[in-house]
Amino acid sequence: MRLILLGPPGGGKGTVAKELEEEFNIPIISTGVILREEIERKTRLGKKVQNIMSKGRLVPDEVIIEIIRERIKREDCKKGYIFDGFPRNIEQAEFLEELNRELGKYIDYVFYFEIPFPKVIERLTNRRVCKKCNTNYNLLFNLPQKDNICDICGGELYQRDDDKKETIKNRLKVFTEQTLPLKKYYQEKNLLAKVDANCNRNALFLEIKKILGGL
Numbered sequence: 001m002r003l004i005l006l007g008p009p010g011g012g013k014g015t016v017a018k019e020l021e022e023e024f025n026i027p028i029i030s031t032g033v034i035l036r037e038e039i040e041r042k043t044r045l046g047k048k049v050q051n052i053m054s055k056g057r058l059v060p061d062e063v064i065i066e067i068i069r070e071r072i073k074r075e076d077c078k079k080g081y082i083f084d085g086f087p088r089n090i091e092q093a094e095f096l097e098e099l100n101r102e103l104g105k106y107i108d109y110v111f112y113f114e115i116p117f118p119k120v121i122e123r124l125t126n127r128r129v130c131k132k133c134n135t136n137y138n139l140l141f142n143l144p145q146k147d148n149i150c151d152i153c154g155g156e157l158y159q160r161d162d163d164k165k166e167t168i169k170n171r172l173k174v175f176t177e178q179t180l181p182l183k184k185y186y187q188e189k190n191l192l193a194k195v196d197a198n199c200n201r202n203a204l205f206l207e208i209k210k211i212l213g214g215l
């Protein structure tokens with residue numbers, strides 16, 4: 001099963017991706033997580049993208065394309081994958097289509113996470129992420145049991161650089177201009193399923209599972 005989770009930052013894609021990964025035993029491919037790991041490891045790529053990401057802009061397509069081309073061919077993707085944060089623009093979507101054509105594969109579903117921007121801003125400013133396993137928490141509605149410690153792996157929680165208010169505004173502008181056109185793109189390919197992301201995570205996951213049940 002090959003899935004794309006599409007929607008604004010803070011819409012709950014990362015959280016749903018984790019649940020889908022557990023339920024269907026297919027890996028999450030999150031370009032944001034991969035890039036943040038590069039920054040953490042202070043690699044050449046990490047140094048190249050750090051400034052771009054802290055401003056909330058998109059990393060150049062050729063960087064993303066290289067990451068995806070390499071990642072998608074690994075053994076664990078044989079049964080499928082969940083894209084979180086990719087594709088981010090039409091060019092990336094066209095690249096994916098071409099790559100899948102080469103590999104004889106196809107995307108099963110693109111889930112579009114519908115959620116109003118004010119809600120997204122509230123969620124992002126209160127988001128905390130585990131440094132070790134990338135699980136998301138929220139200071140308003142999904143607190144860890146112990147302050148600043150991940151319930152799952154005991155890792156330390158932190159606030160992402162780009163979850164600060166000034167950067168969030170820019171990320172939403174980038175989303176509207178570059179990523180939102182993908183909604184129409186996938187609608188026209190009959191792959192889009194809109195889901196209500198302005199609700200609790202259980203309800204959202206159930207909605208997605210119900211749609212996938214039809215596969």
Ligand code: AMP
Pocket residue numbers: 009031032033035052053056057058059060064084085086087088092162171
């Ligand atoms: P995310 O974790 O998906 O919110 O991504 C965090 C940041 O990583 C974005 O604001 C971009 O700077 C960069 N990024 C992640 N995925 C992509 C992508 N597919 N294309 C370009 N930039 C990306």
